[in-house]
Amino acid sequence: MKQAIGIDLGGTTIKYALVSEAGDIRFEGKLPSRANESAACVLAQLRQAAECVLSLARAKQMESDIVGIGLGTPGIIDATGRIVLGGAENIVGWERIDVVTPMETYTGLPVRMGNDANMMGLGEMQYGAGRNCTDIVFLTIGTGIGGAIIIGGKLFSGYANRGAELGHTPLIANGERCNCGATGCLEHYASTSALVRHFLAKAKPLGLFVNDFVDGELIVRLYREGHPLAVQCMNEHFYYLRRGIAGFVNVFSPQRVVIGGGICEAGDFYLEELRKVVAANVIRDCAVNTQIVRAELGNRAGLIGAASQLF
Numbered sequence: 031m032k033q034a035i036g037i038d039l040g041g042t043t044i045k046y047a048l049v050s051e052a053g054d055i056r057f058e059g060k061l062p063s064r065a066n067e068s069a070a071c072v073l074a075q076l077r078q079a080a081e082c083v084l085s086l087a088r089a090k091q092m093e094s095d096i097v098g099i100g101l102g103t104p105g106i107i108d109a110t111g112r113i114v115l116g117g118a119e120n121i122v123g124w125e126r127i128d129v130v131t132p133m134e135t136y137t138g139l140p141v142r143m144g145n146d147a148n149m150m151g152l153g154e155m156q157y158g159a160g161r162n163c164t165d166i167v168f169l170t171i172g173t174g175i176g177g178a179i180i181i182g183g184k185l186f187s188g189y190a191n192r193g194a195e196l197g198h199t200p201l202i203a204n205g206e207r208c209n210c211g212a213t214g215c216l217e218h219y220a221s222t223s224a225l226v227r228h229f230l231a232k233a234k235p236l237g238l239f240v241n242d243f244v245d246g247e248l249i250v251r252l253y254r255e256g257h258p259l260a261v262q263c264m265n266e267h268f269y270y271l272r273r274g275i276a277g278f279v280n281v282f283s284p285q286r287v288v289i290g291g292g293i294c295e296a297g298d299f300y301l302e303e304l305r306k307v308v309a310a311n312v313i314r315d316c317a318v319n320t321q322i323v324r325a326e327l328g329n330r331a332g333l334i335g336a337a338s339q340l341f
């Protein structure tokens with residue numbers, strides 16, 4: 031069976047695996063990405079990730095089955111799919127850089143690169159919560175909100191690969207400034223970071239949680255215990271996210287909206303709250319074919335999706 035190397039580059043770690051055409055992970059590992067040093071360091075780590083898989087495959091006499099390397103990276107990628115143009119704030123110097131050519135030269139294998147959120151969406155469509163679908167919208171809720179749009183079984187990234195920035199959908203008129211430079215973006219109001227920011231802004235003046243480490247997990251726990259501040263902030267979180275999702279349903283009318291990211295592991299209530307989107311905010315006829323479901327591949331979605339580009 032065909033195999034491909036899947037690599038998922040993040041701000042802290044590089045995850046890598048050998049992935050079969052059936053979507054199974056043969057073996058996997060991770061390396062520090064050294065993203066705070068230089069682009070050259072990151073490139074060297076990527077080469078090493080590929081080499082780790084290749085040497086293990088050699089040992090298991092599986093090397094001849096490997097058809098190429100799929101790589102997911104933060105940032106915007108040019109129309110040739112070889113150059114990261116920029117937009118990856120968590121990796122030093124990761125702009126206007128040819129990532130693919132040195133990888134291909136080093137390994138002798140074809141390399142297919144894509145944006146990390148797009149790769150996650152692709153993985154979920156091929157092997158996860160979007161199986162048997164041709165049209166999905168994928169959202170990952172975390173520090174930011176990443177997304178992928180798949181139409182007719184193909185990733186839609188806009189002309190010359192410059193679009194599909196679902197997290198930067200303007201949501202709030204006269205809203206606060208987002209990291210992207212615009213104001214009122216969905217990401218700035220509905221990410222897990224936004225949830226924590228809103229919670230702390232309300233808690234601190236009351237002298238609450240002043241010395242505590244507050245993250246999404248804690249707020250979800252407090253919400254389930256009925257803590258009024260957490261209930262208020264989670265309800266606001268759902269309110270913003272539902273309105274964002276409603277927009278995507280009205281525009282794309284997907285078969286599934288797949289929700290990923292750590293916070294959606296919180297429990298069934300999270301998805302149930304989001305499903306209220308259908309009743310509250312969408313045009314009914316746009317939503318008749320749409321299910322809102324939880325992602326299934328967890329933090330492996332990116333490398334599985336990246337590898338799937340080779341099959």
Ligand SMILES: [Zn+2]
Binds near residue numbers: 210212218
């Ligand atoms: Zn933005």
